[in-house]
Amino acid sequence: MLALVEDALREAGLSAASLAELATVDAKAGEPGIVEAARRLGVPLVTYPARELARVDVPHPSDAPLAAVGTPSVAEAAALVRGGELLVPKRKSRRADGGPARATCAVVRRPGRGRLAVVGLGPGARDLLTPRARAELRRASVLVGLDQYVDQIRDLLRPGTRILESGLGAEEERARTAVAEARAGRAVALIGSGDAGVYAMASPALAEASDDIDVVGVPGVTAALAAGAVLGAPLGHDHVSISLSDLHTPWEVIERRVRAAAEADLVVTFYNPRSRGRDWQLPKALALLAGHRAPTTPVGVVRNASRPDESSRLTTLADLDPATVDMMTVVTVGNTATRNVAGRMVTPRGYRWQESAQGQEGAE
Numbered sequence: 001m002l003a004l005v006e007d008a009l010r011e012a013g014l015s016a017a018s019l020a021e022l023a024t025v026d027a028k029a030g031e032p033g034i035v036e037a038a039r040r041l042g043v044p045l046v047t048y049p050a051r052e053l054a055r056v057d058v059p060h061p062s063d064a065p066l067a068a069v070g071t072p073s074v075a076e077a078a079a080l081v082r083g084g085e086l087l088v089p090k091r092k093s094r095r096a097d098g099g100p101a102r103a104t105c106a107v108v109r110r111p112g113r114g115r116l117a118v119v120g121l122g123p124g125a126r127d128l129l130t131p132r133a134r135a136e137l138r139r140a141s142v143l144v145g146l147d148q149y150v151d152q153i154r155d156l157l158r159p160g161t162r163i164l165e166s167g168l169g170a171e172e173e174r175a176r177t178a179v180a181e182a183r184a185g186r187a188v189a190l191i192g193s194g195d196a197g198v199y200a201m202a203s204p205a206l207a208e209a210s211d212d213i214d215v216v217g218v219p220g221v222t223a224a225l226a227a228g229a230v231l232g233a234p235l236g237h238d239h240v241s242i243s244l245s246d247l248h249t250p251w252e253v254i255e256r257r258v259r260a261a262a263e264a265d266l267v268v269t270f271y272n273p274r275s276r277g278r279d280w281q282l283p284k285a286l287a288l289l290a291g292h293r294a295p296t297t298p299v300g301v302v303r304n305a306s307r308p309d310e311s312s313r314l315t316t317l318a319d320l321d322p323a324t325v326d327m328m329t330v331v332t333v334g335n336t337a338t339r340n341v342a343g344r345m346v347t348p349r350g351y352r353w354q355e356s357a358q359g360q361e362g363a364e
């Protein structure tokens with residue numbers, strides 16, 4: 001029995017170390033040769049009812065097992081019953097004494113379980129890419145992402161990594177591609193700038209994914225945080241991010257959220273604040289906030305945070321010139337307590353905490 005299995009593996013160029021299990025029909029569960037072979041190979045012995053095996057479509061059915069155990073195939077059917085690719089079709093044992101072959105064996109490769117890593121690359125600077133993100137990029141055999149982000153990390157990939165890059169837009173297609181590659185058993189990294197779950201690829205991808213793949217999320221430093229660090233401490237109290245892109249969201253919805261943030265006195269970071277074809281939304285949103293905040297409220301504008309051409313400005317609600325804002329920019333608007341302190345944007349942790357010198361509530 002052992003020789004039959006080992007020969008089949010060897011001739012197919014397969015290592016015995018890759019063997020996952022031996023499978024046969026229930027009637028053979030106690031067959032000493034099979035039990036002992038599984039023990040020596042160090043794999044579990046799995047058995048199936050004859051009726052289940054009889055339903056499996058196999059290339060070489062025959063009458064003998066049908067008569068003996070009630071299924072036209074044991075070896076091929078038991079190998080294929082949970083799916084996979086038939087690598088070695090049914091073969092028979094050879095007996096040293098030249099007697100009739102008594103055992104058959106077939107080998108199937110089970111599809112590996114695919115892995116989809118959704119990886120945030122951070123805002124741009126290499127040292128803001130987390131070690132975990134780096135490890136996932138290295139682990140991937142397929143990388144899916146926007147061409148400009150692929151360029152950001154191409155040097156970190158293993159040689160031979162298949163790169164599926166696409167241009168702006170095509171989000172759904174990228175998501176589908178990534179999931180399909182993972183379903184085929186591959187290790188896929190789907191990348192996005194900042195955090196890949198923030199206005200990015202994680203949601204469309206996971207909306208496509210079913211439970212037949214593993215999914216791993218790697219958080220990244222999102223633009224609001226990168227910009228916050230440049231500006232000072234604008235996010236010291238409750239804050240919200242709002243995307244001003246009305247590509248996927250009706251303006252009425254965006255406006256309702258801006259109004260709510262204005263009323264709730266939340267610090268607001270605007271993503272996708274302004275593009276060539278989309279220039280009235282930012283002034284409109286700022287006007288809504290100005291309904292509840294002083295004209296002197298600090299506003300931070302950060303362009304290309306952590307990238308070589310980073311720039312930032314601290315201005316006010318009254319003085320912000322929207323023309324200085326583009327799609328590489330985030331705009332953070334302070335709440336009614338936010339101050340410009342020595343050129344830095346500072347939002348106090350809370351009024352009461354500020355007043356009580358010992359910071360009873362604010363202890364970190």
Ligand code: SAH
Pocket residue numbers: 123124192193194195196197198199200221222223224226227270271272273302303304305306307326327328329330
């Ligand atoms: N997933 C990204 C956001 C994608 S939406 C993240 O977590 O950061 C794209 C918008 O993010 C841009 O229009 C811009 O407003 C903002 N953005 C992304 N990277 C930025 C950076 N390095 N500096 C400033 N803004 C950035």
